[in-house]
Amino acid sequence: MRTYFENPLSEGPERLRLHFGAVDWACEIWINDVAVGSHTGGFDPFYIDITDALTSDSSQKLVIAITDPTDTGTQPLGKQTLTPFAIQYTAVAGIWQTVWLEPVPHSCIERVYTETAITAGTVTVNCDLSNAKSGTQVNVCAFDGETLMSQGSELVVDDSVSVPLYFDDLHLWCPSDPFLYDLVIELTDANGNVLDRADSYCGAREVSCEPDDAGHMRLYLNGSPIFHLGLLDQGWWPDGLLTAPTDEALKFDIEATLKMGFNTIRKHVKVEPARWYWHADRLGVLVWQDMPSTVFNMVEFGKQLKEGTKPEEMEWESISPGKDPEGFRSELDAMLHALQLFPSIVVWVPFNEAWGQHDTNGTLTHVMRSDPTRLVDGPSGWTDMGLGHMRDHHLYQDAEQLPEAESGRATVYGEFGGISLYIDGHSMFEKGWGYTKTESVEDFLTSYEELLAAIGSLIPEGLAGAIYTQTTDVESEINGLLTYDREYKARPEKIRSIHERIL
Template sequence: MPRKKLITVLYCSLFLIGSAIQHSCAQSSLKTKWAAGVSKGTPLPEYPRPQLQRATWLNLNGSWQYSIYPKSQQPGNYAGNILVPYAVESALSGVQKTVGKDSMLSYKRSFTLPSNYKNKRILLHFGAVDWQTTVFINGRQAGTHEGGYDPFSFDITDLLKKSGAQEIVVNVWDPSDDGPQPRGKQVKNPHGIWYTPVTGIWQTVWIEPVAPTYITALKPTPDIDKQSLQLAVSTQNLQPGDVIKVSATDGGQAVASETLTDNGAVTLQVPNAKLWSPSSPFLYDLTVSIVRKGKVIDEAGSYFAMRKIAIAPDEKGVQRMMLNNQFVFQFGPLDQGWWPDGLYTAPTDEALRFDIEQTKAMGFNMIRKHVKVEPARWYHYADSLGMLVWQDMPSGDLGNGWENRPGVTGRGTDKNRDQRSETIYRTEWKAIMDALYPFPSIVVWVPFNEAWGQFKTEEITKWTMEHDPSRLVNSASGGNFYQVGHMIDLHSYPDPAMPRADLFGKQQALVLGEYGGLGLPLNGHTWRQEDNWGYRTFKNADEMLKVYSGFCDRLKKLIGEGLSAAVYTQTTDVEMEVNGLMTYDREVMKMNEEGLKAANEAVVNTK
């Protein structure tokens, strides 16, 4: 392939938009069909942790009091009510106000524990809060947390009153793009590819009663070649003589069972394993119990899948991405996970599932989750519906420069992050990987995108690979390439292209991490009425499908030359961007669905 093809528009996003067009969330009335179904009592009532389920829990979503006040002052009177877990800037929160680096956001509510929680340890869980959180129970500090995308918990047992109403206060500070923390596409002045800030609680808040000895985490690692599953079990306050029992079942039929007597790992043999894939997303059920003198002290339900992701050379010696020891071309959209009414938070669980269902219906087998992390239930739906997932680390601390020296392709400068910034990144990336490890749909970790805050590339990539050797690592999607990680990832807009097989293919899999961006604004379904944009804008769906299908034909040729995966931009429109396959409100599929599915399936089935 000529060198000029490789250097086609690599760094699209950074240079495409020249002017900032400010707006606020309140200026748009665009909503999804699910907004009307949001419960004002307990929105998102579904159990939030599918990989470690217990029968008893208390959902704290719903109406809280809120206050926005200067960071230099103490919180004053609460200003009104906010609907948790929708960010304060979102329409569904009922507030639609910005906060910013100079202000704090405070939440308050009371709750009463059911009588059957007596003699239990009481855990307070947060799915995600952006960004720095301090929690008080009955006026006493329960703990602090930094991180906008990882779940966290506090044991609040010793802070509770013996009976009656308990008060919870949550104080949040989020500097958005004025701070070095991971924040994805959020900016205080939204424009172009940068969107409305998300501050505060944006995933489910809940309480869980547990025994003094309880299971804290499960880490399943399948090995299809050995027909086995290694399961690491972590517990709190395990006592001498306690036994941890693990059992796997298939439709209620026993598959394997083992026991262990301390925090550690156990190996389950899974003969004649049913392998997980997009075409057959089979999940085994898992039950883990702590038994003391014949009595079950704690028990949790979970699941796992038998699947393997790897790279291996084809007959030409070009590295290919392999699923279950076979080449499967991975093809899917760039998925930002934004909503016009809930911003980071889908209005309902049905809406959360919808995007994956529609992506599957379009004929794709993969989703790249772009610089955002979703609630655990999203990954559960990817597991159960059969969708491969590439998981990005949310970007932060931007400001890198690109090298434009002659002959240098896809190279930027590593950012010199200070120690505070580096610690924030490492802490949250590790927490994200640990929280998402149990979900088999995730097959690729992406530490950096287009040199956005990229630093110590080789070190961070090797650290990511060592932390999770069961998955592939795409060190730098779209630029600033180093000879490290499992793949080299080109971005090319709008036409598809690929890295040169003769230069890179013997060492790394060749992937097209972003391309496309075909835009079609549809009146009545846009975030704003004018100044919308796509990488290439069309006036009608037929013309758009013709060009899209031509791109698919091009991909089929590139697969023959060594391409292993491609990511089309993007699932839906997002705010000012109108290059989605669906409108932002998810009301309209922009191209003929049958034609789109046929074109995509032809790509996926190319060998």
């Protein structure tokens, strides 16, 4: 791809960065025929400093070459395949998120993320910096609207700093009250001159996995147990596949989820643009964030299933081997790094079922050490290895039979339901696919209410969370609560009333 842009820099020491929200999968970039950088990874943001390749001309040439092996490769790709069928969808390749230019000072703020300590009444603001000199200081102010609530300053050591903010009455973030503090962060030199300034925000919250009064392990938010009732959200679109058509569309799925009475979204083997998580933060929804999985051989899986082999007993090396553990770890770390800011994310899900699952406990331990402020589900469904905060079951049949609890781990249903309903004029195919079938809205509501009644009865027995499959239809899958073009199959207030009566 080739395009042209104008150089926004004026005379001075600023540098120019070229940002990409995400490119699937590998790319090489040239500015004015000078190679400036490359990147691999289809779901993480990156930038390249292009300053030294700029010319004095008003017009600058950008060329980017992209390659994507899709499911012929070993890289994380989520649900993409060159042969779409059932639970695998049309492949994506190329630039699928926003591209922009950013002038930055030589010494600048790179990244901000926070940690909350409710008992101490503090929020620690962690900043990663570039080219910070001796005597450089970071100053942070936290606001509620126009009111200054706290401020703090710390000297920079080795291009990073942690600034604790103390609050007299810390306003916590939760789904029913998704309060966000506005942050103003300044990087100053030894003389007090402002070198860089960034606006950000934070949601003060703590998550944990603890026993309740009856001894059942529960998912806690801010010191209280909260049942996670959520939707499996694929984040696919009929026109843009991975890319939502508008910002209104991007936030619609979150708003619809909340309108139907859910409090959780499991973002399934896909990473969204940063703006989606901002919407989740401000609207108030709990997010389980999956790591995109590697290649999954649907034909081989179907063959073993037809032979009567249970998923947890299959030969997964022939179905979905993790052939590039170093590449997987690199993209996993990039996801953790990029999304650490967002308070709505409360659970990391490194593996979905056995799709590319490898070095399971080593990977889960790595994630828990990398981010101790969140829970780790490991893995979601099927081939559990005994580690992780949650023991996650995928039960599309016999969901009313609660599996035996494991000591020290919360019992959750990472997937259940999947009731299909075909809506004429709103499906890609005349025949769709789902785990169970209904023929009318009335039949669907009856089946859904019976299923949710069973789920509700398991909560006192120890069930800590349940994720229904799924938010929307996707291509040949018709088990969404919404159609692929985002029409409600049943009135959202009806779905909400079922939840309120049962849960």
